[in-house]
Amino acid sequence: MANFRKIFFDTAPLIYFLGENSPLKKDMDKIFFEVLSDRYQIFTSSVTCEEYLTYNYRNHNEEGVNYFWKFIHNFNVNVRVIDNAVAVEAAKLRAEYKDFKTMDALQLAAAICSGCDLFLTNSTQLKSFDKIFCVTVEEWKTFSKE
Numbered sequence: 001m002a003n004f005r006k007i008f009f010d011t012a013p014l015i016y017f018l019g020e021n022s023p024l025k026k027d028m029d030k031i032f033f034e035v036l037s038d039r040y041q042i043f044t045s046s047v048t049c050e051e052y053l054t055y056n057y058r059n060h061n062e063e064g065v066n067y068f069w070k071f072i073h074n075f076n077v078n079v080r081v082i083d084n085a086v087a088v089e090a091a092k093l094r095a096e097y098k099d100f101k102t103m104d105a106l107q108l109a110a111a112i113c114s115g116c117d118l119f120l121t122n123s124t125q126l127k128s129f130d131k132i133f134c135v136t137v138e139e140w141k142t143f144s145k146e
Helices: 011-018 025-037 046-058 062-074 084-096 102-113 124-128
Strands: 006-009 041-045 078-080 118-121 133-136
Touching: 006 011, 006 102, 011 025, 011 046, 011 062, 011 118, 041 046, 041 102, 046 062, 046 078, 046 102, 078 102, 084 102, 102 118, 102 124, 124 133
Parallel strands: 006 041, 006 118, 041 078, 118 133
Antiparallel strands: none
16 A cells, blocks of 8 residues: 555445444545555545435435545545536547546546646546556455554
8 A cells, every 4th residue: 555645435335434334434444544644645536425414414414414525534534525617528538438427526636736646536436547556445455564
């Protein structure tokens, strides 16, 4: 893991980490502890904010909304805004990787535009992407210290 300094968290891993009932919660707890202890920079995008917060707003869960923003603030998570540079990069990705969904392309583009060198996801489809190293939650153990 020494070669990686900036890690982009896709939406699903953050939902696993922040959720109490996730089957991958324990795995994400270990990953997040390792990321924090090794002082990696953590990134995500405004797409993750939208996707995570939708459930909480739909269910009128103000506590969940506040919990998310406290997490972002307390752990110094860099939230990349979807600006023109990200949109253009995402369009190029979708042109090249025809099966990628818009949200996935936006997330990958945000990671690239933020200079991330690792993309943590739970989408095995994104493993075909070759412009940034993509790893799933389950694969993390292969690349970590353990």
